[in-house]
Amino acid sequence: MAAPDSLPxxxxxxxxxxxxxxxxxxxxSNPLALDKRDDELDAAAWARVFREAAALGVLQVHLxxxxxxxxxxxxxxxxxxxxxxxxxxxxTSAVGLTAQTLAALSEAGLDHVQISIQDSDEASxxxxxxxxxAWARKHAAAGEVARLGLPLTINMVVHRAxxxxxxxxxxxxxxxxxxxxxxxxxxxxxxxxxNRAALMPTREQVDIAVRxxxxxxxxxxxxxxxxxxxxxxxxxxxxxxxxGWGRRSLNVTPAGKVLPCHAAEVIPGLEFWSxxxxxxxxxxxxxxxxxxxxxxDWMKEPCRSCDRRExxxxxxxxxxxxxxxxxxxxxxxxxxxxxxxxxxQMAEARAEVGYSYxxx
Amino acid sequence: MDxxxxxxxxxxxxxxxxxVRLTHNEAQGGWLLLAPERIFKADAISAEILKRCxxxxxxxxxxxxxxxxxxxxxxxxHADVVKLLGSLADKKLLEL
Numbered sequence: 001m002a003a004p005d006s007l008p009x010x011x012x013x014x015x016x017x018x019x020x021x022x023x024x025x026x027x028x029s030n031p032l033a034l035d036k037r038d039d040e041l042d043a044a045a046w047a048r049v050f051r052e053a054a055a056l057g058v059l060q061v062h063l064x065x066x067x068x069x070x071x072x073x074x075x076x077x078x079x080x081x082x083x084x085x086x087x088x089x090x091x092t093s094a095v096g097l098t099a100q101t102l103a104a105l106s107e108a109g110l111d112h113v114q115i116s117i118q119d120s121d122e123a124s125x126x127x128x129x130x131x132x133x134a135w136a137r138k139h140a141a142a143g144e145v146a147r148l149g150l151p152l153t154i155n156m157v158v159h160r161a162x163x164x165x166x167x168x169x170x171x172x173x174x175x176x177x178x179x180x181x182x183x184x185x186x187x188x189x190x191x192x193x194x195n196r197a198a199l200m201p202t203r204e205q206v207d208i209a210v211r212x213x214x215x216x217x218x219x220x221x222x223x224x225x226x227x228x229x230x231x232x233x234x235x236x237x238x239x240x241x242x243x244g245w246g247r248r249s250l251n252v253t254p255a256g257k258v259l260p261c262h263a264a265e266v267i268p269g270l271e272f273w274s275x276x277x278x279x280x281x282x283x284x285x286x287x288x289x290x291x292x293x294x295x296x297d298w299m300k301e302p303c304r305s306c307d308r309r310e311x312x313x314x315x316x317x318x319x320x321x322x323x324x325x326x327x328x329x330x331x332x333x334x335x336x337x338x339x340x341x342x343x344x345q346m347a348e349a350r351a352e353v354g355y356s357y358x359x360x
Numbered sequence: 361m362d363x364x365x366x367x368x369x370x371x372x373x374x375x376x377x378x379x380v381r382l383t384h385n386e387a388q389g390g391w392l393l394l395a396p397e398r399i400f401k402a403d404a405i406s407a408e409i410l411k412r413c414x415x416x417x418x419x420x421x422x423x424x425x426x427x428x429x430x431x432x433x434x435x436x437x438h439a440d441v442v443k444l445l446g447s448l449a450d451k452k453l454l455e456l
Binding site: 011056060089112114151153179182224225227 | 379383394452
């Protein structure tokens with residue numbers, strides 16, 4: 001059964017299959033408290049979630065983690081997504097993703113693979129990932145993806161240590177056979193927030209990077225699509241986080257909790273429902289967490305009377321809580337927010353310190 | 361929409377590559393083109409064009425077929441088809 005007309009139909013489901021991951025990237029968006037293996041949903045539960053998602057209007061499922069390849073039953077999960085009629089996208093570090101697994105995933109109907117790379121420079125890449133040999137393994141896996149004829153996106157998370165190498169990173173994506181590159185500036189949640197001072201680039205670096213992406217887009221037009229996730233600490237307006245709360249997407253954690261966005265658990269007092277007790281339709285329609293910031297009624301000034309309220313939906317609720325201390329406030333990224341000065345200060349608070357690597 | 365960079369000859373046999381799928385979904389209100397990290401709404405005409413991009417028939421055949429099916433001038437159909445397919449090819453969403 002689909003959602004009633006008054007509710008928007010979601011388009012995407014982020015399925016966090018596991019929080020296990022061999023890498024330790026300091027900008028990981030996972031929460032600091034990670035779900036344990038024993039609590040993970042099994043393949044049959046995921047299959048049910050996919051069927052319910054498709055009925056709700058979801059078109060694409062993003063199989064993520066942690067590292068989804070840490071799951072032995074990944075091919076079974078991909079097959080279930082295909083059988084539910086969903087477009088499946090594997091978001092992987094590619095470490096632990098063998099040629100054999102990839103062949104099985106391709107056979108199971110996987111639509112697209114996204115591999116992250118940490119840098120174009122091997123030593124730097126392995127340092128950022130906290131894993132020696134990661135770069136070489138990613139290359140091998142990308143080659144295998146190309147050999148199988150699966151479309152490939154190379155995702156590059158950009159921060160102070162690699163922001164000067166966007167051009168060689170795009171060249172690398174091209175040489176790996178990617179048809180799409182994603183330049184994603186770090187978003188400061190989870191482990192990334194913990195490492196903010198070590199990761200934050202300067203405004204000048206960000207300006208250069210933005211111009212660089214424009215040049216690369218023009219140069220490689222028709223050969224590779226370059227999408228960019230902008231660094232919001234230096235923006236004037238906030239991002240329309242998850243396309244609006246409870247409007248376009250759902251996130252299911254390894255243990256089955258359904259969140260409006262992957263970081264939502266940082267907001268105190270929200271009640272999340274689990275797919276173990278509820279159908280996805282029930283959760284989308286009625287779970288307190290999804291109801292909390294849906295639409296515009298919850299807004300305070302300056303959002304409430306703002307012309308952009310249906311455009312950026314007040315920005316990110318998590319960031320409003322994390323910086324302004326109030327999840328109903330305007331995202332402090334917005335220059336109209338009374339807390340915007342804090343963002344400016346935080347962007348300046350850079351420090352040459354070692355990373356706090358993600359770990360269980 | 362800007363004019364696409366990609367030019368398509370009448371003998372090209374356009375097809376949707378792996379990772380790009382045309383689908384119909386009631387809850388989303390019609391035809392959609394699913395691609396890596398993106399979703400495009402396809403209007404009725406676009407859907408008719410895309411359904412014919414199987415890699416088996418030529419662009420000329422597709423245009424003739426649509427001109428007949430919609431009893432529309434061939435030149436106009438041709439212009440619509442090369443504009444849509446050219447812009448998809450620019451985005452790596454179509455193989456020629």
